[in-house]
Amino acid sequence: MKYQKVTSVLAIIVSTTFTACQAQRVEQSDIPSAVLKAFQEKYPQAQAVEWEKESDTELEAEFDLNGEEMSANFSQDGTWMETETEIKRKDLPKAVQSTLKSQFAGYEIEESEKVATPEQPEAYEVEIEKGETTLSVMLDKNGKVLKQETAEPEDEDEDRG
Incomplete structure (x- = not known):
C-alpha cells in the first residue's frame, strides 16, 4: 500500500514537472x-x-x-x-558532416537545423543519438563545435509532423 502511494505521488510530480516545462x-x-x-x-x-x-x-x-x-x-x-530552419542531413555543410563523423562516431543524426542568431548568423544544431544517449550539438559552418549537451527526448506530440 505504501509503495502505491509513493508511486502515485512520484507520477503526479513527474507529470506536473513535464507539463510545466512544455x-x-x-x-x-x-x-x-x-x-x-x-x-x-x-x-x-x-x-x-x-x-x-x-x-x-x-x-x-x-x-x-x-x-x-x-x-x-x-x-x-x-x-x-x-x-x-529544418534541413536534411545531406544539406549540412561538408565541414559539419566531417566533424560529426570524426568526433561523434557511431551516432545517428535524428534532426538537423540551420540556426541564425544576431551573434552567429550561420550555425547548425544537430540532434544525434547512440543507443539511449541523445546529444544536441551546435556547430559553426566550419564544423567547430560551439556547444554540446545531453538532449531530453522529444515528446512525439510536440512534433509538427
Whole structure:
C-alpha cells in the first residue's frame, strides 16, 4: 500500500514537472504588437504561423516559408533572438558532416537545423543519438563545435509532423 502511494505521488510530480516545462500555445491575438510587427517585417511571406510561449520573456513562431519549416524566437519587446530552419542531413555543410563523423562516431543524426542568431548568423544544431544517449550539438559552418549537451527526448506530440 505504501509503495502505491509513493508511486502515485512520484507520477503526479513527474507529470506536473513535464507539463510545466512544455511551451504553451498562444493565440496570435495574445501576442504583443511589437512582437507581431517584428515578425511580420522579418518574415512577411510566412504561412501557417503558430505561436508558443517559451518562457515569460520569449515567444516562438513556428511557420512555413517557401516550403521550409521554420521557427523564430522573439523577446517580449519584439527583439529577434533566433531563427531555426529544418534541413536534411545531406544539406549540412561538408565541414559539419566531417566533424560529426570524426568526433561523434557511431551516432545517428535524428534532426538537423540551420540556426541564425544576431551573434552567429550561420550555425547548425544537430540532434544525434547512440543507443539511449541523445546529444544536441551546435556547430559553426566550419564544423567547430560551439556547444554540446545531453538532449531530453522529444515528446512525439510536440512534433509538427
